[in-house]
Structures are given as structure tokens and as C-alpha cells.
Amino acid sequence: MTNHRVAAVTGAGSGLGRHITLALAEAGWRVAAAGRRLAALEETAKAAPEGSVLPVATDVTDAGSVAALFAAVELEYGRLDLLVNNAGTGAPAGAVDEVSPEGWRSIVDVNLTGAFLCAHHAVRIMKEQDPQGGRIINNGSISAHSPRPRSVGYTATKHAITGLTKAISLDGRPFNIACGQIDVGNAATDMTRRMEAGIQQADGSIRREPTFDPRHVAEAVAFMAGLPLDANVQFLTITATTMPFIGRG
Secondary structure, X not given: OOOOOEEEEEOOOOHHHHHHHHHHHHOOOEEEEEEOOHHHHXXXXXXXXXXXXXXXXXXXXXXXXXXXXXXXXXXXXXXXXXXXXXXXXXXXXXXXXXXXXXXXXXXXXXXXXXXXXXXXXXXHHHHHOOOOOEEEEEEOOHHHOOOOOOEHHHHHHHHHHHHHHHHHHXXXXXHOEEEEEEEEEOEOOHHHHHHHHOEEOOOOOEEOOOOEOOHHHHXXXXXXXXXXXXXXOOEEEEEOOOOOOOOOO
């Protein structure tokens, strides 16, 4: 049993997941860093304070793999105070008539089913531990509010994450479990590098979009995570100030 607060972060081998893991570790958390590539997770752990990050190779689309992640958390730490559902994919891109049924399922499996599987195990642990309770933070995205062209799979799953967030918030109330969502617009990661070169807009034009330092997202998650369980950031939106989101562009 650890005296530190314990978190699990998915998609922790790169991008926002790595930044979030490091921000939590630097704030004194013990973090189980989950992702498909063990080598990448080990790189995340090396960048964190010594002993603060536990790399756990995990495929969030596989129920057995997710169960093993949370078994490892219980074995190593004895409790779980925070789950950050960060793993996600936008591929394959396409409009509703372009994405194949197999492509659709692959997006749903990562973005939605993966978040469900992780929350399933996290809530069970949080209900059973003493003291009871914990927090879940879901990565929703700007696409939880407004779609981009040719992003039907990503958009649908991110809208669904909002429903998952609300449902967990409601069901978690009797057990001191809080659930919130962070919606990110154009943090500068490998996933958004194409924004700087130019990306299709709703009017069909291709335009360069601004990005911002992903460390600000990590700091926002750390703030949400650091609140006492009698307070919750239900939804937080953080974007590049001039990205085409509010209004007509």
C-alpha cells in the first residue's frame, strides 16, 4: 500500500498522455503508464522522477489486457485515486460513406470501448477501497462539440465520451467517485502536426491552424486531478486561442 495518490493514464507513451503522466508524477502522484508500446512507456518513465511511473503494456481494445493493467495497479499500489482515459485514434478518417465497417469498429474499440473498459475496472476498485472514492478524467476533444470534415468515427466516439462522462458522474455519486472531461483543441503533438501544414475546413478550403503547448493540457489535468473529491471540473475546454472553433472560423 502506497502513501502517495495513485493514477492510471492511458496512451501514456507519447503526446498528451506522456505530458499528463509527467505532470502528475512531478506533482507527487504514482502513475501506472499504460499504452501499447512498452519501449515508449519506459521512455516516459525515464523522464519522470525516479520510481514514480510504472510502465504497463496495455491494449485498451482488449478486455483481458485492460483487466491485467488494473490488476497490476492493485498489486503495486493497493488502490487507485485517478484514471485518465486519454488513449484515442482518429484513423481511419472519412465521411460516413467512406469509412468501412471494420474501420468504424477500430475507432469505436479504441476511443469508446477502451474508455469504458478502463472505467469499468477503475470504478470497481474505487468502490471497494478504503477510503472509498476516486476520480476519472476523460479526454473528450473539441470533436465532442463540433465535427471536422470527414471525421465521422472520431466525432461520433467523442460525442459518446461526453455521455459516458455524464453517466459515470451520476452513477459515481453514492460512492464518492467524480468524473470530468477535458476537451482539447490543437495541442501541439504528433497527432496535430498536420494542422500547422494545413487542414481541410468546413468550407472545403485548406488552412493552417494554430497550436499551443501541450504542457498546458497536462497542467489543466493536474489541476482537475488535484481537487478534493467534493469538487469537480465537469467539463473543461482548452484550445489555441485563434483556432477556428467559436463562430464561423
